[in-house]
Amino acid sequence: MSARETDATADHHVVVLGAGYAGMAAAVQLAARAGRKKGLTVTLVNAQDRFTERLRLHMTATGQELAELSIPEMLEGTGAEFVRGWVTALDTDAKTVRIDDDRVLRYDTLVYGLGSVADTAAVPGAEEHAYTVNGPEEAESLAGRLARLGSGTVVVAGSGLTGIESAAEIAERHPGLDVVLVGRHEPGDSMNPKARAYLRSALDRLGVQVRSGAEVVKVLPGSVELAGGGSIAADAVLWTSGTRVSPLAAAAGLAVDERGRIVTDTALRSESHPDVYAVGDAAAVRQGYGVLHGTCQSGMPTGVHAAVSIVRALEGKRPKPFRFGYYHSPVSLGRNDAVVQFTRPDDSPRRICLTGRAAARYKEAVTASPWPTYGRMKKMPASGAFWPRGGRFTRIRAAR
Known part of the structure; x- marks a missing residue:
């Protein structure tokens, strides 16, 4: 001790x-x-x-x-x-x-x-039967399940950014699987019309079936039940809807x-x-x-x-x-495609956005390993720190 x-x-x-x-x-x-x-x-x-x-x-x-x-x-x-x-x-x-x-x-x-972590406690059966991407072990567990599925259906519950990126990645890496993205809101509903339309077309291209205005209310071993009745057969369920601390x-x-x-x-x-x-x-x-x-x-x-x-x-x-103030909302759509919605400080969408390969390169730049950023922090105690913003490193000065 x-x-x-x-x-x-x-x-x-x-x-x-x-x-x-x-x-x-x-x-x-x-x-x-x-x-x-x-x-x-x-x-x-x-x-x-x-x-x-x-x-x-x-x-x-x-x-x-x-x-x-x-x-x-x-x-x-x-x-x-x-x-x-x-x-x-x-x-x-x-x-x-x-x-x-x-x-x-x-x-x-x-x-x-x-x-925070995905709120699997919010819906019956999610804790027992759904996968999450809360951490490496949970994500690797899902990867193992997907690799064993030659065909079948994967339901991604939650149409926020984590759900969108996960659905696109699964569809691209496992084209033999049917991917269904279920959420109360339209994917990219906080984006401007151009960015939202591009995101939806990318999901269509990847074969992701989008069920907007739907909510999963129960997860079963082989399906999910929806609010208002109806269900979707599922060989795997990824839970990305809501978070808890x-x-x-x-x-x-x-x-x-x-x-x-x-x-x-x-x-x-x-x-x-x-x-x-x-x-x-x-x-x-x-x-x-x-x-x-x-x-x-x-x-x-x-x-x-x-x-x-x-x-x-x-x-x-x-x-x-x-x-x-917020600056952007970058969303990957597989490895070589993305959409980046630039925002006002309050996170409302600006008119400008990036799409396609340019957006994918941008997102890769701003979400690259944080280690160089932390390394700069270690070396610059007197003048502040750096962190990525908008594809560049922004210096934050600490008044002393």
């Missing part, structure tokens, strides 16, 4: 829960800044030591291999400690985190970034919204517990146009901002408000 687990050998100990896009950004930025902030130590806790590229899990689900990205390797040289384990309890009064092997970590400041925050007494996300102030601190910062999908971050929806596009900036805010607070400065 390390000294950090028992007590106060350090002046200020920050524990980061979750090494997704937002959690990694927070941990790397904090570790970089800790080098010049005497007494600041950082511990990153994650269930796996492999970084999950969630933006590419639809590729894993079709048998494509992704690069192995090691979290401990990324933290090498930063001084941050990595702890592998599932978080089982959070005590905000004692300021401790319990891990599944009964280790207890003490914190002075906590960064909560445990993220860990109940740990609510159980610990943190103020949460109706979806269980931690309600934050303008600096990303919990409104009920200011020594807890929330980032990524775990946070209900309000902007002038509404609450952020979880994406890598907004997740990494929340992680960086939390790190900068923590350091500012330790230096006796007031953390600055977090401000974020």
Whole structure:
């Protein structure tokens, strides 16, 4: 048991829960800044030591291999400690985190970034009979099932971006399978008419059957039942409809919204517990146009901002408000096709969009491995951080 687990050998100990896009950004930025902030130590806790590229899990689900990205390797040289384990309890009064092997970590400041998963609890049978792309193991399980199916029907429940990308990828990689995309909304309903029409034509070209205005209300071993009656035979079901977050925050007494996300102030601190910062999908971050929806596009900036805010607070400065505007919505349609809808800061669609191979190259650029971005964060503690935006790296300066 390390000294950090028992007590106060350090002046200020920050524990980061979750090494997704937002959690990694927070941990790397904090570790970089800790080098010049005497007494600041950082511990990153994650269930796996492999970084999950969630933006590419639809590729894993079709048998494509992704690069192995090691979290401990990324933290090498930063001084941050990595702890592998599932978080089982959070005590905000004692300021401790319990891990599944009964280790207890003490914190002075906590960064909560445990993220979200597909909400298979929302519909009967989804937990037992549907696949998800929540992580590499789940995606690989689906890939194995698809590889064993010579023919048959795959139902993708949910017509959001994850559902669209997954349906297109499955149809392209497994042309012998019938793919049915089921959702309450038309695919690409938030896009402008040109982008939406292109997306629909691409799905048609790939042979994806779209059932809009439909909702799966029950998943059975060989079919799905729809609201209002009717069913679809299914040899495999992929669940992408809705998300849920860990109940740990609510159980610990943190103020949460109706979806269980931690309600934050303008600096990303919990409104009920200011020594807890929330980032990524775990946070209900309000902007002038509404609450952020979880994406890598907004997740990494929340992680960086939390790190900068923590350091500012330790230096006796007031953390600055977090401000974020959306820029684009890139959607892959197989390996060589895509549509990119450029957006206003409030995520409403602009008139401009990219389609086809140019869009596919653009999406590949902006969703490429985040490792170079985190590497830049490690090296630039004094002037902020970089993350991809619009096909280029945008520098974010932290006022000091």
